[in-house]
Amino acid sequence: MNEIIIGIDLGTTNSEVAIVENGKVHIITDDGKKILPSVVGIDDNGEILVGETARNQYLIYPERSVKSIKRLMGQDTHVIMAGLDYTPQEISAIILKRLKAIAEKHVGQSISKAVITVPAYFSDAQRQATHEAGEIAGLEVVRMINEPTAAALVYGAGRDEAKRMLVYDLGGGTFDVSVVNVQAGVVEVLSSHGDNHLGGDDFDQQIVNHIQDHIKEQHGINISEHSKALARITRAAENAKLVLSDEPFALIEEEYLLEHEGSPIHLTLELSRGDYEDMIEDYINATMDALHIALKGAKLTVSDIDEIILVGGSTRTPCIRERLFEEFGFEPHSEVDPDLCVAMGAATQAAMIAGQDVDTVLVDVTPYTYGTSALGFLDGAPYPYQFVPIIHKNSVLPTRKSEAFMTFQDGQKSVNVRIFQGEDPDALNNIEIGEFMVEDLQDVPAGNIITLTLALDLNGMLHVSAKEKATGLEKSITINNAISRFETEELAGAKRRIDSLFGQMDSSSDEIETSDDVSESKAVAEARQLIKKAETLFDTVSDEDKEDMVNLIETITDCIEAGDEGALQEPVEQLNDIIYYLES
Amino acid sequence: MTTPYQILGVSEHANDAEIKQAYLNLVKENPPDRDQERFQQIQHAYETIKDSDSRINYELFHFPETDFNALLDHAFQQKTELRSLNPDDFFRLLNAVSIDKAVTGAIKNKSS
Numbered sequence: 001m002n003e004i005i006i007g008i009d010l011g012t013t014n015s016e017v018a019i020v021e022n023g024k025v026h027i028i029t030d031d032g033k034k035i036l037p038s039v040v041g042i043d044d045n046g047e048i049l050v051g052e053t054a055r056n057q058y059l060i061y062p063e064r065s066v067k068s069i070k071r072l073m074g075q076d077t078h079v080i081m082a083g084l085d086y087t088p089q090e091i092s093a094i095i096l097k098r099l100k101a102i103a104e105k106h107v108g109q110s111i112s113k114a115v116i117t118v119p120a121y122f123s124d125a126q127r128q129a130t131h132e133a134g135e136i137a138g139l140e141v142v143r144m145i146n147e148p149t150a151a152a153l154v155y156g157a158g159r160d161e162a163k164r165m166l167v168y169d170l171g172g173g174t175f176d177v178s179v180v181n182v183q184a185g186v187v188e189v190l191s192s193h194g195d196n197h198l199g200g201d202d203f204d205q206q207i208v209n210h211i212q213d214h215i216k217e218q219h220g221i222n223i224s225e226h227s228k229a230l231a232r233i234t235r236a237a238e239n240a241k242l243v244l245s246d247e248p249f250a251l252i253e254e255e256y257l258l259e260h261e262g263s264p265i266h267l268t269l270e271l272s273r274g275d276y277e278d279m280i281e282d283y284i285n286a287t288m289d290a291l292h293i294a295l296k297g298a299k300l301t302v303s304d305i306d307e308i309i310l311v312g313g314s315t316r317t318p319c320i321r322e323r324l325f326e327e328f329g330f331e332p333h334s335e336v337d338p339d340l341c342v343a344m345g346a347a348t349q350a351a352m353i354a355g356q357d358v359d360t361v362l363v364d365v366t367p368y369t370y371g372t373s374a375l376g377f378l379d380g381a382p383y384p385y386q387f388v389p390i391i392h393k394n395s396v397l398p399t400r401k402s403e404a405f406m407t408f409q410d411g412q413k414s415v416n417v418r419i420f421q422g423e424d425p426d427a428l429n430n431i432e433i434g435e436f437m438v439e440d441l442q443d444v445p446a447g448n449i450i451t452l453t454l455a456l457d458l459n460g461m462l463h464v465s466a467k468e469k470a471t472g473l474e475k476s477i478t479i480n481n482a483i484s485r486f487e488t489e490e491l492a493g494a495k496r497r498i499d500s501l502f503g504q505m506d507s508s509s510d511e512i513e514t515s516d517d518v519s520e521s522k523a524v525a526e527a528r529q530l531i532k533k534a535e536t537l538f539d540t541v542s543d544e545d546k547e548d549m550v551n552l553i554e555t556i557t558d559c560i561e562a563g564d565e566g567a568l569q570e571p572v573e574q575l576n577d578i579i580y581y582l583e584s
Numbered sequence: 585m586t587t588p589y590q591i592l593g594v595s596e597h598a599n600d601a602e603i604k605q606a607y608l609n610l611v612k613e614n615p616p617d618r619d620q621e622r623f624q625q626i627q628h629a630y631e632t633i634k635d636s637d638s639r640i641n642y643e644l645f646h647f648p649e650t651d652f653n654a655l656l657d658h659a660f661q662q663k664t665e666l667r668s669l670n671p672d673d674f675f676r677l678l679n680a681v682s683i684d685k686a687v688t689g690a691i692k693n694k695s696s
Contacts, residue, residue: 184608353617361615396627398620458616
């Protein structure tokens with residue numbers, strides 16, 4: 001039997017897991033749901049939450065929840081969840097672990113390998129971070145494929161006639177556009193371009209800003225100081241955006257948003273589709289510019305494109321379809337659910353790697369130019385950091401290119417090699433992705449030849465080596481996200497940490513199922529925690545509120561002492577409501 | 585020596601469409617996953633002769649691994665070798681060359 005490899009779309013807002021079974025691609029459901037929101041949280045009992053529950057908790061306890069972690073992947077940063085620090089890799093690993101568990105439950109055996117998709121325009125550091133997240137989650141990432149390429153694989157599979165496709169992929173946090181040639185069973189990416197920080201989240205933020213301005217104008221309150229109210233507004237903005245995909249107007253209503261100078265603030269605001277489209281116009285223009293760069297990269301024009309494929313939830317925005325229609329003169333395709341297409345492509349590629357018969361071959365490109373810096377000329381003047389491209393944008397993967405350089409000084413013993421990613425002739429305007437020294441060179445006059453070799457693997461990850469030609473002395477590195485390098489031990493540590501989080505969850509959920517005593521004490525423990533929280537608020541609340549709270553606390557304490565769990569629920573909920581209102 | 589035409593199994597008079605078809609057929613049989621060396625060989629052969637521009641490059645300079653553009657740069661640009669250099673060395677170099685010499689050199693270059 002073939003080994004099972006799952007396909008995972010690890011998205012900014014939503015994630016999915018898919019598998020090929022009996023030659024058919026199948027999205028694996030969890031509790032009937034195909035989509036797992038990419039939100040992680042820690043609940044009252046220190047248990048980990050992933051998906052819908054975490055998304056709901058985000059409204060009440062934003063400080064114990066993390067969303068859109070994909071936007072931070074590849075950065076040397078951390079997020080705080082319930083008072084503890086986590087790297088973006090660890091948070092992503094929690095989501096991956098959940099997806100792995102969903103798949104394992106479906107197939108009834110353990111799974112250790114996955115194909116994970118990344119935005120085509122993900123940088124080397126972002127790819128490396130995704131790979132590490134897989135390792136922390138206990139998944140060997142056998143391949144990372146680009147999201148628009150995965151979608152093209154789904155649309156291109158089993159088609160005989162030659163077609164040129166443009167994949168427009170606008171997700172929660174990233175935008176990619178790829179030009180693809182499908183012909184003779186080969187899905188051949190001709191060019192890719194994109195933006196790592198452009199997506200539906202930005203659209204939400206525009207609406208949030210609009211609401212913030214409105215509240216400031218109406219009530220003179222700066223809402224960004226109220227984290228819970230802000231979380232509610234963010235959710236309301238997301239909902240309004242979804243409504244505007246189908247309706248010309250959306251009503252944004254949030255009652256008791258917060259209390260200001262003793263009186264409650266209610267939010268009621270109508271947003272028209274026209275106003276919303278004005279807010280996001282700059283973003284849409286940016287995607288159109290990227291689209292033309294991709295076409296130029298493929299040496300094609302608008303009229304060469306036969307089909308447009310829409311991928312990513314944000315492509316449901318009507319004005320995107322309209323703009324594409326204006327540009328190309330025909331309607332884009334979205335027959336395959338734009339939210340599921342990428343995971344399906346990942347599963348298809350996974351099946352191919354696992355050795356199942358899939359009659360489509362994938363040829364992909366890098367969206368970036370990689371090179372080094374050297375003494376040269378910039379604008380006609382000598383310049384020490386001229387960018388020397390070695391692997392050019394839109395080169396087919398895998399690829400390997402070498403360039404020869406010479407030492408500059410007599411007896412030069414070492415060379416410092418810096419690697420950059422970008423298009424600017426001034427290396428310093430590009431992103432430096434790594435640096436290393438080649439030492440112990442021969443003591444010879446200037447002109448000692450050093451060969452620098454750059455290789456991009458099928459995952460789009462860069463490997464660099466430098467060799468002294470005369471001696472064969474070689475120094476090589478994989479660009480391990482030089483900025484936030486995870487050492488092997490750190491990775492193992494992170495894995496243990498995340499495992500233990502899940503361990504807690506597993507053991508406690510077992511206990512609830514097996515023993516009534518434990519679940520009783522859990523409800524009681526929650527009630528006690530709530531009482532403690534209420535008491536900390538006594539100093540700041542009005543006498544009236546305090547009296548209500550004291551009465552409820554007495555009722556709850558009585559119930560606990562009497563062992564009457566059924567009666568506990570009502571006063572606990574009431575107390576919870578008061579606390580929620582007071583805190584926001 | 586194996587020519588790109590031989591690698592792709594096409595005649596030297598093949599047109600763009602025939603070359604493309606031959607390339608795709610070979611890729612189908614040799615996906616990048618299976619044998620990366622073989623795939624890169626096919627890919628390189630294809631890029632060398634895929635359209636008339638690249639074929640002219642190849643006919644004119646069909647030495648293996650020759651970069652036509654790099655040769656053009658060499659022929660028409662100021663003769664500068666690309667060297668790894670740190671900024672300190674660079675400024676030391678600037679100071680080492682006297683302004684007089686640099687100016688005379690520039691004038692000479694212009695008049696020649």
